[in-house]
Amino acid sequence: MIEQLPIINLILLLTTALVIPLFKKQRFMVTLILSFVVLFIVWLSALYLLYHVNTTGAFYYRFGGYSPTIGLELLINPFSALFTFFVITLLMIIFIYSTADASDGIHEREYGRYYILMFILLFAMFGIIYTNDLFNTYVFMEILSITTCAIISIKRKKKNYAAAFRYVMLNEMGSLSYLFGVALLYMVTGYTNIELVFQGVQDVWVIYPTNIIIAAIFMIVGLGLKAAIFPLHIWLPDAHSAAPSSSSAILSAIVVKVYLIILVKVLFSVFGITIIEALHIPSLLMVIGAVGIVMGSFFAIAQHDIKRMLGYSSVAQIGYIVLGIGLASSLGLRIAFYHVFSHGIMKSVLFLSVGAVIYQRNLRKVTAYNGIGYMMPLSIGMFTLAALGMIGIPLTSGFISKFNLGIAALDGGQGIYIIILVVSGILNAIYYLPIIIAAFLRENPENQIYVSKDKVPLLMIMPILILGAFIVIIGVYPAIIFDLVDSAVSTFSF
Amino acid sequence: MNDIIVKSITRLVIPFLQLYGIYIILHGHISPGGGFSGGALIGSSLILYTLVFGVDRAQKKFSHRVSEIAESGGILLYLFVGALGIALTGNFLSNKAAGFPLGELGSLLSGGIIPVLMIGIGIKVASTMITLFHVLIQEESQ
Amino acid sequence: MKKPFIMLMFIALFVVLVINIMRMPAGLGTDSLSYNDATEHYIQYSAEETGVTNIIAAILTDYRAFDTLGETIILFTSIVAVISVLRPDKKPENEGRVSHE
């Protein structure tokens, strides 16, 4: 029965998405409760799967019972179980927030559709993480790109249409480049299953190296476009700033990470460490990551709109993950995975608390945050905590990632990247600290000097507080995450 | 389009188009074709109806509610057949392994779940085509 | 100035791709690299395992049926997405305006 659990999760998510439109006549509350129940069940089973694979080992799920040479299969190992758990946990918390903050530009009649899209999004992400087939990954990637664009354009503003269009074009270029890489690999191996392609590639590498090189370049560039790795990030700030707050949190904290996860799979499971080292892809990735860290922060300093600023900050933070992947060692990969968690949590706190500010005060300009800390102590307090995490103050999860990334870089003989980490900490401080100082130390326009309660619904504050608590918990006891991450890293061979 | 010739010919052609679409869906497993091509044929016959008789009359024939049920229903059928495989001690979307009768090779009733899935895909594709067309054309007439 | 440069880059990309593909063997028919045991399995055993004569249908809805499920979901998603963009939302506003006048 446990073997059927992953597919049951997928069916549950899909059926919920299909059933929501049939509920139109009922009250909206019914949809919300049903959605939450389904999310909770899936969360429980993802948690159980995580426990199961970590105690008894990985297993395959074969559709129709066919062998992987002719059929499709899902691979449930510590890696995929960990990241599905990550995705469902964050999405559940953001879901709670979104039930209260659907007012951010989404028309009332679109609420139901928003949750349909959310469930299909979740289904696609689960599929991408579980699947062990390159073409199947492509199919799920396309579902994911339509849904992510749709949760941007569902807010019917001028800018959203333009941002969604740019996003859909670049996304599609990315997926087609990926598919082109798959086609080139299919040409020489005749399989689409990841493990069989891996074996085929190792054999063919000697005879036709150019084919493998071109396939690798197309796949990495395509996934880099979708994951907003530095020079390919141009769509991200527009898309993330135009989207509704809960969508921004989903896009920035989860969706981009899913593409990075595929990138890790492609690099280490499809091509293998020997080939990518021979092509110098790791050192290239490290340089790209380092440049991304610095340039993303520089762009963020120049922004006036706070959501755009957070978007550019995401570009910088993706740089850390790319740097960790580029180290191509188990230490580097370990910290890249840890930072996926750490950044996912911190960035969702930032976007959600900014969303709360927009909900209560409708402020989007960075300069307008004077004295707002008195009016919304909880939201801005959590914003401060997450911003400190971004800067890398001890006791937060951001510090753990930076510290360990420095150690991993030293271990890999790449000590120069420690300078980048320090510089990026300073740059992060340059754009986050003024907001915090203004929020707590300046006078606000209404001269309110006493502290009052946030005037936002409890369902919006609770998720922010829970996520804020996580920042400190995994910052103080990083071993909780590291234990899981270590077993996920051990599924890749170096 | 208030042309008597176009209207009469459309009336004459549509039943054959749809019949041919259904034929292609049902024979998808023993001849070229299948759910996508057959569904596309049925969908285009409905689009032809909309073009000739106007969107209001077409919506009466193929109302919003029907299209919604058809959209969800096509996939739900697919999922249900797949889940039957789990119930019959196989895996998701099992065919022979779950004990579905395969029938005689080359006959209409063969292939276990394959014709059923083809019907699900056909419903889905036809309803998708017509719904998208209606949405786009209504936007224009606004 | 800028346009010829971009053009040149694309031509370079094309040349690189063509040079790569010229090195690959082509026209080998059943001896080519992708015509492997999986293909032979589909051709030899699909009648026995799925009971249909159309091998495409056998792969599409049996061996790789999960892909096809994903594809129908893409159709569903595109409908939801298109309706969320295009469904007219002006009606309530117009009605409101009429009642004000």
Place this chain on the structure above:
Amino acid sequence: MNLVNDILAHVNFIGAMALFVIGLYMVVTHSNLIKRIMGINIMGTAIFYFFIAVGNVEDGAPPLLDPDGNALTFINPLPSVLILTGIVVVVSITVYSLSLVVRIYETYGTIDQKEMAQIEAEDDD
């Protein structure tokens, strides 16, 4: 002569590459939104063409078994299945982006990327 033979043997692949680059060029350089969508479609078609060329077998029969059991040389069926899926995917993406273009034309009054950028810059002022 050898080169000509080589090119003739690879002509399908070269055609696919040319289509891919043309599509990419259209998406990257054109500022008309409809043309960019067309570019995406051309890119998609190029990849499907490539897949078909990979699976092709000279004088191969379409993969339809003869119920009487006559053995034939079939083309590789898997690429055909993959592109069947791929076509539907690209169609869905096209529909969605066209619907966005409808809305963009309504709100911006133009479907040219450069003019849109100008309008956006004016809005920000």
